Amino acid sequence: MSGVAKPVTDAIAALDAAAVPGAVGLFAVRGDVVAIHVTGYAVLYDARGALLPSDARVPMRSDTVFDLASLTKLFTATIAMQQVQAGLLDLDAPVASYLPDFVAGGKAAITVRQLLTHTSGLERWLPLWRDWRDPGSRIRAALTNPPATPAGEFVYSDLNLITLGVLLEQLGGAPLDVLVRDGITGPLGMSDTGFATQLSHVGIERFAATEIEDDTGRGLVRGQVHDENAWSLGGVAGHAGVFSTAADLLRFAGEFTSGDPRILSDTSVIEITNNLNPGLPDDAHGLGFEIDQPRYMGELSGPRTIGHTGFTGTSLVADVERDAVAILLTNAVHPHRPDQSINTLRAQWATGLARSLG
DSSP: OTTOHHHHHHHHHHHHHSSSSEEEEEEEETTEEEEEEEEEEEEOBOTTSOBOOGGGOEEOOTTOBEEOGGGHHHHHHHHHHHHHHTTSOOTTSBGGGTOGGGGTTTOTTOBHHHHHTTOSOOOSOOOHHHHSSSHHHHHHHHHHOOOSSOTTSOOOOHHHHHHHHHHHHHHHTSOHHHHHIIIIITTTTOTTOEEGGGOTTSOGGGBOOOOEETTTTOEEOOSSOOOHHHHHTTSOOSSSOEEEOHHHHHHHHHHHHSSOOSSSOHHHHHHHHSOSOTTOGGGOBOSSOEESOHHHHGGGOSTTEEEEEETTTEEEEEETTTTEEEEEEEOTTSSSOOSSOSHHHHHHHHHHHHHHHO
16 A cells, blocks of 8 residues: 555644544554554543643553444444344334334334434434433433424434434343344454443553543543433443444444455445435435545545544544545543534544545
């Protein structure tokens, strides 16, 4: 692969100069790691938000475990396709045929496919953690809340994947964390990936810290899910809660780019990676994955490029045709969520890989 050095060096320089506490960036082509770069700190601030003394800071490592935030949605989508393969789930069936409570608020016709493509019209978000007192009432609130817009319009919504997670648990006869372990992380050998409930073998020193959450009373969050709603649901939900490393995420990405899937059928991979929102050019989406989004995919973006971002500062971008993967994991919300998105940094990182491909 010609021209590797300069584009990769430029991307690394941008990462080193970025206004994030720390990061791990990885480039891979055809399953081989082209570059991995580690910079900054997994923990840079104390529980009051003060900069730690230099000897108390925790350096970032190549195997640091990050809260993936909304990259969790990709795992949920994968489990959904496994249940389709098993004949348990029909993507075009009404959600209410599996979850009767969902019919409330005029949602009887919303399909499972619309949850996955964010065209259900459901509200973007609800403060479940704050306004409902226990996991059961929070789930019921998510299921029964009326839609915000007519179905068919694109509204990126955590409620879509919270709902889908509940549905998958019912069909699969097991909690979502078990479904992810048995269906994804176990078969793919992703030993450092899972919900926090499954990572007791990972020492706290390997986790990147996220935010100081005064509103929830948790203080500096580390080794627990950052997302307040996922936390209030016991740390396991369809929209957030999975933790992983750069190396493990590469194994996951290979399921969609290698041409030789191990846990999904070829048909499922096509459904996940092809644009199912052709009438919404700015919101191209497969089943779970976003498609062709230059704002964070940079020059790697294209009609066969899939990916997703996570609020904590994570991103996965993969060119399916060239089997090229750019992973960027940061703790951008440490110690407080930034005012600006880090999409420019994400795009710079992905562009480094794109330019190295020639």
